[in-house]
Every structure is written in C-alpha cells, then in structure tokens.
Amino acid sequence: MHRSRRSRLIGIAYLAPALIFVLAFTAYPLAQMIWMSLNNWSLITPPRYVGLANYKRAFSDTQFWVSFVFTLKYTAIITPLLIVGGYLLALLTAQNTPLRRITRTVVFIPVVIGLGVSSLLWYWLFSTDFGLVNRILLDLGLISKPVLWLGVDADLSNLAITASVVWKVIGFGMILFVGAIQAIPTEITEATLVDGASYRQRVTRVILPLTLRTVLLVTLVSVIGSLLAFDQFYIMTAGQPQNETATSVFYVYLNSFPYLKLGYGAALSMVLALTILAFTVVQLLLTRRSHA
Amino acid sequence: MTATVELLRTRTIAVRARGGRTGYLLAAVCIAISTVMLLPLVLSVFASVKPTAEAAASPPTYFPHEVSLDSYQRLWTYQQGLPTYLANSLGTALLTIALTLLLTVPAAYALARFPIPGKEVIFVFLLLALIVPYQALLTPMFLTFARIGLTNSLLGLAVLHTAIQLPFSLYILRNSFNAVPRELEEAAIVDGASSWQALRRVFIPSTVPAIVTVALFAFIMSWNEFLGALVMMSRSSKFTLPLILATSRTETSLGGTDWGMLQAGVTISIVPCVLVYLLLQRYYESGLMSGAVK
Numbered sequence: 001m002h003r004s005r006r007s008r009l010i011g012i013a014y015l016a017p018a019l020i021f022v023l024a025f026t027a028y029p030l031a032q033m034i035w036m037s038l039n040n041w042s043l044i045t046p047p048r049y050v051g052l053a054n055y056k057r058a059f060s061d062t063q064f065w066v067s068f069v070f071t072l073k074y075t076a077i078i079t080p081l082l083i084v085g086g087y088l089l090a091l092l093t094a095q096n097t098p099l100r101r102i103t104r105t106v107v108f109i110p111v112v113i114g115l116g117v118s119s120l121l122w123y124w125l126f127s128t129d130f131g132l133v134n135r136i137l138l139d140l141g142l143i144s145k146p147v148l149w150l151g152v153d154a155d156l157s158n159l160a161i162t163a164s165v166v167w168k169v170i171g172f173g174m175i176l177f178v179g180a181i182q183a184i185p186t187e188i189t190e191a192t193l194v195d196g197a198s199y200r201q202r203v204t205r206v207i208l209p210l211t212l213r214t215v216l217l218v219t220l221v222s223v224i225g226s227l228l229a230f231d232q233f234y235i236m237t238a239g240q241p242q243n244e245t246a247t248s249v250f251y252v253y254l255n256s257f258p259y260l261k262l263g264y265g266a267a268l269s270m271v272l273a274l275t276i277l278a279f280t281v282v283q284l285l286l287t288r289r290s291h292a
Numbered sequence: 293m294t295a296t297v298e299l300l301r302t303r304t305i306a307v308r309a310r311g312g313r314t315g316y317l318l319a320a321v322c323i324a325i326s327t328v329m330l331l332p333l334v335l336s337v338f339a340s341v342k343p344t345a346e347a348a349a350s351p352p353t354y355f356p357h358e359v360s361l362d363s364y365q366r367l368w369t370y371q372q373g374l375p376t377y378l379a380n381s382l383g384t385a386l387l388t389i390a391l392t393l394l395l396t397v398p399a400a401y402a403l404a405r406f407p408i409p410g411k412e413v414i415f416v417f418l419l420l421a422l423i424v425p426y427q428a429l430l431t432p433m434f435l436t437f438a439r440i441g442l443t444n445s446l447l448g449l450a451v452l453h454t455a456i457q458l459p460f461s462l463y464i465l466r467n468s469f470n471a472v473p474r475e476l477e478e479a480a481i482v483d484g485a486s487s488w489q490a491l492r493r494v495f496i497p498s499t500v501p502a503i504v505t506v507a508l509f510a511f512i513m514s515w516n517e518f519l520g521a522l523v524m525m526s527r528s529s530k531f532t533l534p535l536i537l538a539t540s541r542t543e544t545s546l547g548g549t550d551w552g553m554l555q556a557g558v559t560i561s562i563v564p565c566v567l568v569y570l571l572l573q574r575y576y577e578s579g580l581m582s583g584a585v586k
Contacts, residue, residue: 011406114516
C-alpha cells in the first residue's frame with residue numbers, strides 16, 4: 001500500500017514537467033484564443049467583449065471566403081496528384097532492388113528539406129526572367145515568350161506552387177505506401193501468382209484493397225497539410241494578385257500580425273481549428289476502427 | 293505441396309522472362325524519375341557557384357561557366373552575417389531537441405511504468421496539439437510570449453517548436469518504453485536501484501533508437517519551421533536561416549533579387565537536413581511509419 005502510493009507520487013513527478021508544459025503552451029493558448037475571439041481587441045485598445053460579432057463578421061467578409069475557397073481549391077487539386085502519384089511511385093519502387101531503393105531515397109530527399117526553403121528554390125526557378133523553368137520551356141519551343149508564373153494570375157500561381165509542392169512532398173506518401181505494400185504477407189502474393197493473376201488484377205484486387213487504410217490515412221494527412229498551407233504562398237506570391245492567393249492561414253496571419261486585429265484573427269483561427277478538427281476526427285475514427 | 297512450389301517456380305520464371313523488356317523499361321523510368329527529382333537541387337547548387345555577373349544573367353545559364361564562391365561570400369556578410377543566422381537556427385534546433393527529450397523521456401517512463409490514476413486521459417491530453425494546429429494558436433502564444441519576454445528569443449522559439457513536436461515524440465517514446473522487458477528493470481530494482489537509476493541504466497540504453505528518432509525529427513522540424521519563426525522573431529538579429537533568406541528575396545527586389553546569394557542560402561539550408569537524413573535514414577523511416585500509423 002505504502003509502496004504503491006509512493007510509486008504513484010514518483011510517477012506523477014516524472015509526468016509533471018510535460019503536463020505543465022502542455023497546460024502552459026497548448027491548453028492555455030487554446031483557452032485564450034476562444035476568449036480572444038469573443039472580444040474586440042487590438043494591441044493599442046483594451047479588449048471589449050463583443051460576443052459572436054467577430055464570427056458574424058468573418059462570414060460576411062469577402063476576403064475570408066476568397067481565402068477559404070482558394071485553400072479548398074488548392075487542396076482539391078493537389079491531393080489527388082499526391083495520392084495517385086505517390087501510389088504509382090510506390091508500386092514502381094516497392095521491390096527491394098538497389099535501383100529501386102536509390103529511387104526511393106532520391107524521391108524522399110525533398111521531404112526532409114524545409115517547405116520555406118524549397119519555396120525559395122522554386123521562387124527562383126519560376127522567376128520570369130531569371131528562372132530556369134521559362135528557359136527550359138523556351139528552349140523546347142513550348143512557349144514563345146517568358147511566362148509570368150507567380151503573383152500575376154491566381155490560377156497560374158496556383159499551378160506553379162502546386163508543382164513545387166508535389167515535388168517537395170510526393171515522397172511522403174510514397175514511403176508510407178511502400179511500407180504498406182511490403183507488409184502484405186508473401187503467401188498472398190504467391191497465391192495470386194499461382195492463380196495466374198495479371199499485374200493489373202493483382203494491383204486492383206489484392207494490393208490496393210490491402211493497403212486502403214494507409215491510402216486513407218495519407219489522404220487525410222495530406223488534406224490537413226494542404227488546408228494549413230502558408231509558407232509556399234507567403235514566399236512565392238505573397239498572396240498576390242490582390243490577396244487572391246492568400247490562403248486561410250495566410251489571412252489569419254495578416255489579421256493577427258500586420259493588421260493587429262487580434263480578436264478577429266482569433267475568431268478566424270477558431271474557424272480554421274474547427275475545420276481541421278473535423279478532418280482529424282474522421283482520421284481518428286478510421287484508425288480506431290481498423291485497430292479493432 | 294511440392295507440385296505447387298514447382299508450379300510457382302515455373303510461373304515466376306515465366307513472369308521474369310516475359311518481364312525482360314518491361315524490366316528495362318521500368319529501370320529507365322526509375323532513372324528518369326530520380327533525375328527529375330534531383331534536378332532542382334542540382335540547379336540550385338549550380339546557381340550558387342556562378343560568378344556574380346552570371347548569377348544575375350537573363351536568360352539564366354544552365355551550367356556555371358566558371359566556379360566561384362562570390363555568392364557565398366555575399367551571403368557570409370549579408371546584414372548581420374551568415375554566422376549569426378546559422379547560430380540562431382542551430383541554437384533553436386538544439387534547444388528544441390533538449391527540451392523535447394527532457395520533457396518526453398520522463399513522461400514516457402511515467403506513462404509506461406507507474407500506477408498513475410487517469411493515465412489514459414492524461415496521455416490523450418498530452419497529445420492535445422495533434423488536434424489543434426499550432427498555426428491557429430500562434431496569435432495567443434505571441435501575446436503570452438511577448439508578456440514574458442520570449443519573443444525575439446531562441447528559447448522562446450524552441451518552446452514553440454517543442455510544443456509542436458511533443459505529441460509525436462511522446463507517442464514514439466511511450467511505445468518504446470512499453471516494449472522494454474520488465475525483467476530487465478526488475479533485476480535492476482532487486483540490485484537496489486532507484487527508479488531514477490533504472491531510467492538511466494535500463495530504459496534509456498534500451499530505447500536509444502526511439503530517442504534518436506525523436507531527436508532527428510525535432511531537429512528537422514525546428515531547422516525548417518517558418519511561420520512560427522516569422523511571428524516570434526521581429527528583430528533581424530534573431531532571424532533564423534529561412535527567415536533571412538525570405539527577407540533577402542523581398543528586400544532586394546527593387547534593385548533585382550540577388551539570385552546567386554539566395555541559392556547559396558538554399559544550398560546551405562538543405563545540406564544539413566539531407567546529410568542527417570541519409571546518415572539516419574533507418575530511424576527516419578521507422579519514425580514516419582509509427583508516427584503515421586498511430
């Protein structure tokens with residue numbers, strides 16, 4: 001009895017630092033954000049309680065919707081590219097031959113470099129007069145004069161940024177898909193070979209169904225990541241033209257920091273957090289079910 | 293049974309024979325993909341070693357006609373100088389690793405081995421940051437940090453990065469601590485070891501791979517993180533590497549961006565991540581698998 005009480009106290013002592021840290025730097029900011037979102041607050045004036053006014057304002061704010069819809073559009077375009085592309089790469093490289101291992105490693109390298117840094121690299125590659133993308137396209141005769149990729153036309157900017165992010169993160173899905181494909185028991189693979197199944201049949205009837213859970217998980221992780229996009233747009237277009245390429249996180253950032261509309265920024269953050277939460281709950285339910 | 297194996301063998305051989313030409317085609321596809329993926333990195337390195345005039349040429353050249361370290365020299369003395377920004381980035385990353393391990397190793401130990409009431413609830417609470425994206429918490433965090441002097445501070449940024457990284461790290465470490473055989477620690481306790489000694493002599497040595505994984509992910513996240521640093525650091529002497537590079541992109545845009553210097557910075561930022569990844573690839577991939585399949 002005495003011993004168990006003592007070890008309980010020791011356990012709590014080991015746990016306390018992490019607990020206090022999460023209380024102070026995750027739970028407290030969360031509570032503070034909820035409170036701030038109910039107040040009209042800039043750094044110069046003291047906070048004034050306004051109820052749900054900040055939320056009402058968001059729903060009638062044109063830029064909020066422009067940002068929200070643009071973010072959804074970006075997500076809807078990039079997600080299938082990442083999932084289908086990543087899966088095809090995984091099918092190509094799932095065997096453990098030296099060439100395939102090397103290909104996997106090379107495709108994965110951009111995943112470990114920063115999104116900010118890769119955006120700076122592509123900001124140069126897509127630059128109108130100094131970038132190599134235009135140079136290559138001109139040399140191949142695909143375009144007749146340099147294209148203004150970034151910050152002039154929203155769709156063209158979206159296309160360029162999507163290409164750069166596909167390069168940067170496609171290896172993430174690939175590695176997880178390879179893991180899932182390699183985890184398929186060899187007996188199953190051998191059985192399908194004995195049955196004389198074609199490669200296409202093996203992919204659609206065996207490999208894909210057995211790795212579906214990983215596909216769903218990677219899709220959700222990708223969707224959440226894309227809904228939170230910021231670095232690539234801040235660096236490559238700065239939200240231009242006319243904030244048409246300012247994503248949801250970008251708009252929160254603009255309101256909270258350059259504009260110092262802290263209450264409004266907090267309300268926008270809440271809407272963002274709730275959107276993400278909806279997707280996370282779906283993800284947790286999916287994992288929970290497949291564990292049982 | 294033997295017949296099946298025999299049949300299987302002939303089938304496999306048939307597949308292989310049929311796959312001869314396909315095999316070469318697939319190998320060519322692998323090589324083509326690897327080339328396309330490496331190309332941007334190679335072009336960036338090339339751009340960083342072009343002499344000043346060539347780096348600013350329009351249209352740009354593919355290969356440097358002459359190798360020069362001019363761009364690196366300009367970056368070395370840009371504003372506060374490269375050493376300051378490197379020190380800021382590295383300092384923040386090391387502080388993040390230290391804080392993350394100091395918090396999560398004992399917590400994982402407690403969760404794996406001590407009879408704490410409501411343990412599962414506490415564990416879920418500690419993973420709170422998984423469901424609340426830090427991007428949404430930056431506004432209140434900035435206010436709190438400003439009040440307690442943690443803005444424009446490497447420690448402050450490291451605290452933010454630790455908050456981001458804590459759930460993943462705790463999850464990995466708890467699983468690893470759970471997998472340590474009880475006999476090992478019982479032997480130590482019979483020898484009169486305290487719980488602290490058991491942690492140091494039994495648990496930490498048997499969970500080294502998990503600890504390396506946690507440190508590796510903390511390093512890469514902190515070294516690369518952009519938005520949090522942008523919010524927390526307003527004084528340019530406290531900028532991390534990605535911040536000063538992003539600034540150099542806009543600041544010089546009137547007189548023309550210094551593309552050579554920008555790509556020198558990109559190269560310098562990329563090298564540590566790629567090196568650490570290649571050296572510790574096994575840990576990285578195992579962390580990715582267990583983190584994503586949580």
